[in-house]
Amino acid sequence: MGTRKPRTSRPEAPHGQPGRILAHYGQISLLQDDDGEIYRCSTRKNLPRTVCGDRVRWQASNPREGVITGIEERDTILLRPDHHNQVRPVAANMDQIVVVIASRPSFEYVMLDSYLVAAELIGARPVIVVNKSDLLDTESRDKLEQRLSVYTRIGYPLWFISTLTTDGLKNLHQQLRDHTSILVGQSGVGKSSLIQALLPDLDIRIGSLSQVTGLGRHTTTVAMLYHLPDGGDLIDSPGVRDFSPADIAVEELHHGFREFRPYIGQCRFHNCRHTGEPGCAIQDAARADTISQQRLDNYRKLVTSMGARNPRRK
Numbered sequence: 001m002g003t004r005k006p007r008t009s010r011p012e013a014p015h016g017q018p019g020r021i022l023a024h025y026g027q028i029s030l031l032q033d034d035d036g037e038i039y040r041c042s043t044r045k046n047l048p049r050t051v052c053g054d055r056v057r058w059q060a061s062n063p064r065e066g067v068i069t070g071i072e073e074r075d076t077i078l079l080r081p082d083h084h085n086q087v088r089p090v091a092a093n094m095d096q097i098v099v100v101i102a103s104r105p106s107f108e109y110v111m112l113d114s115y116l117v118a119a120e121l122i123g124a125r126p127v128i129v130v131n132k133s134d135l136l137d138t139e140s141r142d143k144l145e146q147r148l149s150v151y152t153r154i155g156y157p158l159w160f161i162s163t164l165t166t167d168g169l170k171n172l173h174q175q176l177r178d179h180t181s182i183l184v185g186q187s188g189v190g191k192s193s194l195i196q197a198l199l200p201d202l203d204i205r206i207g208s209l210s211q212v213t214g215l216g217r218h219t220t221t222v223a224m225l226y227h228l229p230d231g232g233d234l235i236d237s238p239g240v241r242d243f244s245p246a247d248i249a250v251e252e253l254h255h256g257f258r259e260f261r262p263y264i265g266q267c268r269f270h271n272c273r274h275t276g277e278p279g280c281a282i283q284d285a286a287r288a289d290t291i292s293q294q295r296l297d298n299y300r301k302l303v304t305s306m307g308a309r310n311p312r313r314k
């Protein structure tokens, strides 16, 4: 007990052996090697901090402990501004961003759009999940489906699910298979419950919905990567009260609204921000109902909030 056989079958590369970061806490990273073993690792001083989902090189030091010696280039990284308006990485290397919303707590469409923009601009596929469908009667479900149809029309996968009744889980599971996906969204919408439902062996602490505020208790504190039983990874992330895309220039924002793209460059002014300028092709498209006025309004809200904010990198 407590001893590890020296690795003879797989000699270490000059910069160490490959590993995956499952979670990052303060100075410590939880790392998994190719055999599925988990190690507590520190990171060499000259390196940036690791983030959940990172592919790294590392060297074992003590049993169950090691040192990260290199971080491989990230395919994607999701950033968000923290409370001090500094840019923080949430997770890396996911190819799908699953925005979880629920009938309770109620959600803001502008926040949903913010996540979709972030996904579009980092090159991950956005997926929308409406959890707690068990709380919706037929009429309110119809209403919500109607309101969300703008997203299916522009090609976003949308799933109604209930982690409680398992309704809709099979379809979602199919969507997640063989991808690395991250669950994002407000606190209390049921992200951790969804992980639990898809990986029933896991024991994750699930917060109880506060009757008083209608908001979920803040349970998840760091992003954590899980392996799906039939292929693919799923990252749970801490809930937020608010999300705005970080590290994005206002001039870039319109590219994050995928249905705007055919009109970009068609406005009278080459630097049109689509915020009421004359001859705006996007405004015209909204008037003609080819794009949704609500999405354009949310785009404008984001332009305004970005003007008021200038996050610094941490």
Ligand SMILES: Nc1nc2c(ncn2[C@@H]2O[C@H](COP(=O)(O)OP(=O)(O)OP(=O)(O)O)[C@@H](O)[C@H]2O)c(=O)[nH]1
Pocket (backbone or CB within 6 Å): 131, 132, 133, 134, 135, 161, 162, 163, 164, 165, 185, 186, 187, 188, 189, 190, 191, 192, 193, 194, 205, 206, 207, 208, 209, 216, 217, 218, 219, 220, 221, 237, 238, 239, 240
């Ligand atoms: N009615 C109903 N309640 C649900 C469902 N899924 C989750 N809940 C409840 O919603 C509350 C919040 O669930 P969590 O899974 O902790 O939510 P979370 O999104 O992980 O929250 P944070 O970790 O704070 O971001 C818990 O009380 C769950 O029991 C569902 O499908 N139906």
Ligand SMILES: [Mg+2]
Pocket (backbone or CB within 6 Å): 191, 192, 193, 219, 220, 236, 237, 238, 239
């Ligand atoms: Mg959680």
Ligand SMILES: [Zn+2]
Pocket (backbone or CB within 6 Å): 267, 272, 273, 274, 275, 277, 279, 280, 281, 282, 283
């Ligand atoms: Zn314009």
